[in-house]
Every structure is written in C-alpha cells, then in structure tokens.
Amino acid sequence: MPDDPLLRLLLGAVVAAVLGWLLNQLPSLPQVPGRTFSVLRLAFELVILGVSLSWLANPPESSSEKTKALVEALGILCLVFFTIDASQLVNILRRNAGPSSEPDRGGTAGISPKQEYRILKILQEEVKKEVKGRLSGSLHNKVHLALCMKAQPKQVDSPLARGIKIGMQPHYPATPRTNVIEVFEHPEVAGKLLILGAPGAGKTTMLLDLAKQLLARNEEDFEQPIPVLLDLSSWQKDEQSIFDWVVAQLNLRHRVRADVGQRWLREQKLLPLLDGLDELASERQAKCVEAINAWLQSDERPGRVVVCSRLKEYESHEASLNLNGAICLLPLEQSQIKEYLLRVTGPELWQSIASDPALLDLAQTPLFLSIITLAHQEISLPEWHQLASSQERQRYLFDAYIRRMLERTIKSQEYTEHKKPTSEKTRYWLIWLAQRLKAGNQTEFLIEKMQPTWLQERSQKRAYQIGCVLIGGLVGVPIGVLIGVLRSGLMFGLKSGLTSGLTFGLMFGLMFVPGVGLGPRQMDEISVVETLSWSWKKAWSGLCRIPIPELRIGLLSGLLSGLLGSLLVDPKFGAMLVLMLALLFRLRLGLRGGLSGLEVERKATPNQGIRRSACNAVCGALIVGLMFSLIIGMVGGLISGLVVEPIVALRFMLTTGLVIGLIIGLLQYGGITCIQHFTLRLVLWQSGNIPWNYARFLNYATERLLLQRVGGSYRFTHDLLREHFAQMPERS
Incomplete structure (x- = not known):
C-alpha cells in the first residue's frame, strides 16, 4: 500500500x-x-x-x-x-x-451457396418429416376420406372477388372432387388461397395434404419454394408485422437465422402455410387479418401463401383477407358416411347412426365420424338421447373417446402392464398440459420449451x-x-x-x-x-x-x-x-x-x-x-x-x-x-403436475392416440381435443 x-x-x-x-x-x-x-x-x-x-x-x-x-x-x-x-x-x-446504429448490409454474411443449399435441404427434410408424422397420426387418415369443397370467392377481398360480387362466377375449379392443389395453382388464385370450414371439417388435414404435394414438387425441382407450416395463434404482438413474425417462427421452430429467413422470404424460397387464425382471441383475429393484408401489400409480400380458419370465426369480423381465392370444406354426404362405416366396422354402426338424426348430424364432420368409429363401444344410446344441445353431445363423444383410448388393450413400448400410469393420472397430466398450452397460446409442445411461467402457485x-x-x-x-x-x-x-x-x-x-x-x-x-x-x-x-x-x-x-x-x-x-x-x-x-x-x-x-x-x-x-x-x-x-x-x-x-x-x-x-x-x-x-420421465409418458399418450409426436415435439391429435382437455376438471 x-x-x-x-x-x-x-x-x-x-x-x-x-x-x-x-x-x-x-x-x-x-x-x-x-x-x-x-x-x-x-x-x-x-x-x-x-x-x-x-x-x-x-x-x-x-x-x-x-x-x-x-x-x-x-x-x-x-x-x-x-x-x-x-x-x-x-x-x-x-x-x-x-x-442498432449500424447500417443494414442485407444478405447472409458468412453463408456460402453450398452451405445455403445444405441448410435448405435440412429444412426440407424437417418439414417433410413433420407433414408425414402429422398426417399419419391424424384421426382423419385412419381411413381415407375425400374432403369435398366449394368456391367461396366473396370471403376474400381481391379484384376477382369484387368482380364476383356483381354477378361473375369464379373460373377456378372447386367442385366436391377437386384436389386442393388444382385450386392453389389455378392462374386466378396464383397460390394465394384461403381455406375455410367448420371445426373438425379437415382444414388442417387439407393444408397438410397440400404441403405434402408441394414438397414433392420441391424435391423434383429445388427452385420451387419449400412450404413451412406456421400457427397464427402465436402472433401475440400488435406491433409485430407478419413478416417479422414469420422470421421469428422460422428461428424458433427450425433454428433458421433471422437474416437468412428474411432473405429467403424476400426471394420467395419459402411458402408460408398459416393455420389457426381462429385460435386467436376474437378481438385479435381482425387485427391479424389487417396485419396479413399489410404484409400482402408491402414490398416484402409473399409470392404465394395459404391461410386456414374456421368459417364462423372468420365471418364474425368485417375484415377480409386480400387473397385471390377461397374454398370452404363441405359436410360429408350420407353416402360417404355409409361407405366409410361399412368398410371399417360393418353395417351395425351405420344402422345405429342412420336411425339417430343428432348422431348422423355430427357424423357429417370428419373428426367426429372418426371418433364415433373408434369409440362407439363407449357410447350409450339412452345417455345420448338425454343430451339436449350439440355442445353436450360433442363433450360426450370426446369423453367416450378418451375413456376408450385409455382402456383399450395395447402392447405398449413404454410401460409394462404393471408400471403404466392409471387412467386417472394420465387424464390429469393431459388436462394440466392442455391448460398450460392454452394459457400460452401454443398448439405444439417440446419438453425443452417448458418455462418457469408454468408454475402457478407461489x-x-x-x-x-x-x-x-x-x-x-x-x-x-x-x-x-x-x-x-x-x-x-x-x-x-x-x-x-x-x-x-x-x-x-x-x-x-x-x-x-x-x-x-x-x-x-x-x-x-x-x-x-x-x-x-x-x-x-x-x-x-x-x-x-x-x-x-x-x-x-x-x-x-x-x-x-x-x-x-x-x-x-x-x-x-x-x-x-x-x-x-x-x-x-x-x-x-x-x-x-x-x-x-x-x-x-x-x-x-x-x-x-x-x-x-x-x-x-x-x-x-x-x-x-x-x-x-x-x-x-x-x-x-x-x-x-x-x-x-x-x-x-x-x-x-x-x-x-x-x-x-x-x-x-x-x-x-x-x-x-x-x-x-x-x-x-x-x-x-x-407437485404432481408431471411424471418423472416425461418423454416416456408423452410417448405412451401417443400410443393411446391422444397425442401426436413428430420428432421431439408433441401435439394433441386435434385442437378440439386439446380444448376439451383444457376445459375438463382436474379432479373427477
């Protein structure tokens, strides 16, 4: 010192x-x-x-x-x-x-064309695996059903739609047997399409089918854009543009660097497929439509894009998307229902459904037809006839489906017969997961994405x-x-x-x-x-x-x-x-x-x-x-x-x-x-909210057809099932 x-x-x-x-x-x-x-x-x-x-x-x-x-x-x-x-x-x-005060230099510094090609191939394989996994786990695809559609040009605000409102008819094909890619690629639609339908009508399944066909074309010609599946329910900031949101989602879901994602979108190397517009809160849906329209009119507008939404929720607000075409999925016809049931279960179930107007009405929705087919053993007709409303019948069918999936005999790869969780624990853990996903406006779950905000009690x-x-x-x-x-x-x-x-x-x-x-x-x-x-x-x-x-x-x-x-x-x-x-x-x-x-x-x-x-x-x-x-x-x-x-x-x-x-x-x-x-x-x-080995349990729930697994991510087999679990009481 x-x-x-x-x-x-x-x-x-x-x-x-x-x-x-x-x-x-x-x-x-x-x-x-x-x-x-x-x-x-x-x-x-x-x-x-x-x-x-x-x-x-x-x-x-x-x-x-x-x-x-x-x-x-x-x-x-x-x-x-x-x-x-x-x-x-x-x-x-x-x-x-x-x-940052530094000027935007643009480009993707540090990535050579060879590296970019490799990264695009990885992204292509990742999306391909996701599409394949979700289609294979879809209840709609246990037995293939041809989804019917019709053109709904008045649902979009485009030059063509304004002409249709004064008496013109759409020239793009949208008949009951039309393949969705035919509508998507028609010159008057030009790759900007809106898919509408009732809950469980098969909108997401059609979107996945379109992605599958677009991936096949990308494999044949790598200059074609790679489709990417994104869920609009995660758009939660009014000030965030849809372009920036897509870039953020590419980084979150596929680890695409922000500057790389921006350039790929501007160069139209990616084709956004946007699902879940209806899953936003009702007051935010109109704002999201306005944000998408602003993106479609900006200098960064996409060359092609597809949006999915439930029909009722989309019609509840005045704003319309500036897309070129719209289709609406139709209820199944009785002939389709009969053919489906005869192939899967035989004539007995068809006769029971045909004799009950309320059950037949629900069977016109592909999701509920699949649920009825898989869980018909759990349906009690006397109890069914006591239900007064459509909402009560839907809840009854979901409860019957859950009971059937939990009680049916399977050879589990995850648990031995004496080690598997009880039906009560399985139900509670799935209810808790559904509630957390709903609170976070999420449809997909990764174990590593669990956050401390999931802790509810002090x-x-x-x-x-x-x-x-x-x-x-x-x-x-x-x-x-x-x-x-x-x-x-x-x-x-x-x-x-x-x-x-x-x-x-x-x-x-x-x-x-x-x-x-x-x-x-x-x-x-x-x-x-x-x-x-x-x-x-x-x-x-x-x-x-x-x-x-x-x-x-x-x-x-x-x-x-x-x-x-x-x-x-x-x-x-x-x-x-x-x-x-x-x-x-x-x-x-x-x-x-x-x-x-x-x-x-x-x-x-x-x-x-x-x-x-x-x-x-x-x-x-x-x-x-x-x-x-x-x-x-x-x-x-x-x-x-x-x-x-x-x-x-x-x-x-x-x-x-x-x-x-x-x-x-x-x-x-x-x-x-x-x-x-x-x-x-x-x-x-x-606290009892999750099991010790979470991945093992989630795989078990996948075996029970309650969840879907794609790689390391999980989601409920349908969003309506997730919503039903989220509304169920935790202790029954």
Whole structure:
C-alpha cells in the first residue's frame, strides 16, 4: 500500500468519486428487471475485493498459509464475479439501447451457396418429416376420406372477388372432387388461397395434404419454394408485422437465422402455410387479418401463401383477407358416411347412426365420424338421447373417446402392464398440459420449451428459486475442488486444496447462481443452447469491435479496480489489474463473436435441446477455460511478473483465467439452462403436475392416440381435443 498519506488520500478520493459516479448512473439505466441488483452486486464485490487485497497486503503474523489461500481464493472469486456481473450490466445496456446504429448490409454474411443449399435441404427434410408424422397420426387418415369443397370467392377481398360480387362466377375449379392443389395453382388464385370450414371439417388435414404435394414438387425441382407450416395463434404482438413474425417462427421452430429467413422470404424460397387464425382471441383475429393484408401489400409480400380458419370465426369480423381465392370444406354426404362405416366396422354402426338424426348430424364432420368409429363401444344410446344441445353431445363423444383410448388393450413400448400410469393420472397430466398450452397460446409442445411461467402457485415459484441456488451450489463444488487442488493443493497439500476448493465451490453456487436463478429476467425464460460452432472471422471481428456499452463498463471496471489495487496494495499491482480486466473483456467479446449456434437444428428426440445444452456446457467450459487460462496466464503472467514474483504471478494468472473461463463457458453455453430446466421439472414432478420421465409418458399418450409426436415435439391429435382437455376438471 502506498506510504505517502497525501497519495493515499488522493487515491481514496478518486475511488469514492468513481463509486459515486457508478451509483449515480443507476437512474439513467433502462428500467428493466435486474438493473438495481446488478449495480449493487458490483459495488458489494468491489468492497469484498478491496478487503481481501488489503488483508493480503498486510496479513497478520499469526495467519496460517491455509488462511492466506482461502482469502486469496475469496479475492479471485470476487474478481471473477465482478467481471461476469459487469458483462451482465453490459448486456442490459445492449438489450435496451434500441435499434442498432449500424447500417443494414442485407444478405447472409458468412453463408456460402453450398452451405445455403445444405441448410435448405435440412429444412426440407424437417418439414417433410413433420407433414408425414402429422398426417399419419391424424384421426382423419385412419381411413381415407375425400374432403369435398366449394368456391367461396366473396370471403376474400381481391379484384376477382369484387368482380364476383356483381354477378361473375369464379373460373377456378372447386367442385366436391377437386384436389386442393388444382385450386392453389389455378392462374386466378396464383397460390394465394384461403381455406375455410367448420371445426373438425379437415382444414388442417387439407393444408397438410397440400404441403405434402408441394414438397414433392420441391424435391423434383429445388427452385420451387419449400412450404413451412406456421400457427397464427402465436402472433401475440400488435406491433409485430407478419413478416417479422414469420422470421421469428422460422428461428424458433427450425433454428433458421433471422437474416437468412428474411432473405429467403424476400426471394420467395419459402411458402408460408398459416393455420389457426381462429385460435386467436376474437378481438385479435381482425387485427391479424389487417396485419396479413399489410404484409400482402408491402414490398416484402409473399409470392404465394395459404391461410386456414374456421368459417364462423372468420365471418364474425368485417375484415377480409386480400387473397385471390377461397374454398370452404363441405359436410360429408350420407353416402360417404355409409361407405366409410361399412368398410371399417360393418353395417351395425351405420344402422345405429342412420336411425339417430343428432348422431348422423355430427357424423357429417370428419373428426367426429372418426371418433364415433373408434369409440362407439363407449357410447350409450339412452345417455345420448338425454343430451339436449350439440355442445353436450360433442363433450360426450370426446369423453367416450378418451375413456376408450385409455382402456383399450395395447402392447405398449413404454410401460409394462404393471408400471403404466392409471387412467386417472394420465387424464390429469393431459388436462394440466392442455391448460398450460392454452394459457400460452401454443398448439405444439417440446419438453425443452417448458418455462418457469408454468408454475402457478407461489410456493412452486419459491421452491424453483431455492432449487436453482442449491443445485447451482452443487454444480460449483467440482469446479471449486479442481481449482483448489490446482492452486492450493500443489503448494500446501491435497487436504488444504480440497478444503479451499469446497469453500470456493459452495461460495460460487451460493453467491453467483442466485443472481442468475433468482433474477427476474431469468425467472421468466429458459433458453436452450443446442449447437456450437466456431468462426475465426467473427471472433476477430468481436476482438476488434469496440461497442459503446462495453467501452463504458470496461473503462469503468478497469479504472476502479486499478485505483483500488493501487490504494490497498501497490500502484504497479493496480496497473496489473487494469491490464488483466482489459484482456478479459477483449477475450469475452471475441469469444461471444466466434462461438455461436448453427442456423438449422433438427429436433429428432424428446428433450434433445436440454441434452445438447448439457453437452455444450461441458464443451464450452473446457474450451473457454483452457483458452482463458493459457492466454491470461501467459500474457498476464508476463506483465504481472514485472510487479510481483514471476512464479507467483504466473500461478495467479493461470488459475484466475481457468476459473473465469470455466465459469463463463459452463454458464453461458448451457449450464444455467440445465440447472433451471432440472429444477423446474423437479418442482412440477413434486407437485404432481408431471411424471418423472416425461418423454416416456408423452410417448405412451401417443400410443393411446391422444397425442401426436413428430420428432421431439408433441401435439394433441386435434385442437378440439386439446380444448376439451383444457376445459375438463382436474379432479373427477
């Protein structure tokens, strides 16, 4: 520590001024969750760092080497936390700094034509697998039914439709036996089509059939656009354009990078097939129609697009889509119903249906005809005749279908006969899942997409928060033991190394993870890290860039740490801290630019995202830990060797770099994701909301024809079935 009282007073004043400036910046930071917590953590860590450095500069004569090692570990820990928390504060500034001032260069930098072709082929195979899986699991396709249609040109607002309103007739074919692709490709429709129908009429099945035929043409001629299935129920922001929403959905569902998705849409390499307009809230449907029309009239308008909606909901608002053609699916004719039932069950069921007008009326809908066929053993005609309304009859049929699917004898690939869940548990778990999907306006479910917002009770949320801390502490122990053995064990013995390592690990878990697991932003979202790739070009760009938020925080951190080190230890030691922090910030910028995810990633198995995140966390920790250790150890050691003993400086820098690298790599590339996901699953399992092996149960529900599985995603066999489960009482 400097001996001159005047110099000590001057340095203290500067440190106080910088600390005051930091706290005064709090009101000017964006009003976002976590800003106060981040600034207070920085101040607290600086105080602890200062106390540790002061103690190490003049340790009591009675202090042992073990005590010195523990205090030194505490100082390193605070320095690590300060670096990471400063980076988090940078991220808060960057996320809320508004649109980037850099010009939009367009294009898809970094992707060659060969890479683009490969990514498009992956997307093509992914969509093909989705279409095949959903068609094979559709109740409509257990026995093929030819869906009938008729033209409804008045449902769309186009030049052709305006002509039809004064007496003209559409020239595009839409007879009961017409194939949908004939209508879609007719010159007067030109690939802009609206599909309407009653609930369960087969709109989604027709859309999937159209996608299947379009995929076949894309395989023959790769210049043809690839159809992509998207659900409009996820459009929840009025200010978000449909173009931006499609780009976001491509990234969410297929991992297509935003700039790549934008260019593909502009170049019409993709053909959006938009389902579920009617699943939006009634007041939002008209807004969505207006947003689609704005997209159709913009410079980014699609060449071809298809929209699906229920007829009644579409007609409930005045706005009409600016598409070229519209078709409406017709109820099944009695001859079709009779032919279907005679092929599947024989004459007895047909005779029962034909003699009951209410049952025959519902059988005209393909969905309910399939349900009646599969669950007719559970239908009691005396109970049926007591039902007064159509809604009661529909609920009765769904209940009969669920009972039949749960009680029928199957050879399960997931459970043995004595291990399978009871019908009551299966029903409850599906009710809970349907309610969560409905609350989140979702139709598709992936295990890795479960979020903390699914926790309904306050006790569950508190258990999740505490669980993140405790599990984070357990994760920190192996890192702490490794560092303790490397640092203290080699000098003071294995026992001392293990002691300091355990202390370091528990401090890591109980001090750092609460900032991540309990932060308001992290509480709301779990983001998976599925793939890692390295780009030297992007890494160099990250090292060379000097963004304003990083510059502000970097200069502040270096100045404050340097002044603190100069005040408490030595001016040369303060200069060493400035250089080391500057090197850390540069390395982190280069790492963030160079190590990133791939553009498209397949979801082949359930919970694939979490398993990949765990693997990437380990790989990221090893890569970043070694990188930071070597670079900081060599460069920082050489610089620090001018201030303190070279061996001590090298050991300090090597272990400090390894600690920072391991923690950044582990947490930034999937570690926090795994901690949050495991804790969330544990809380939900303990509450009885889900089984322990969720993928196994979901596969079992698929065997029971209650869910469909495509790769690693699940959905109910029909949206009406999902709605029925969501309305069922949890305990019956």
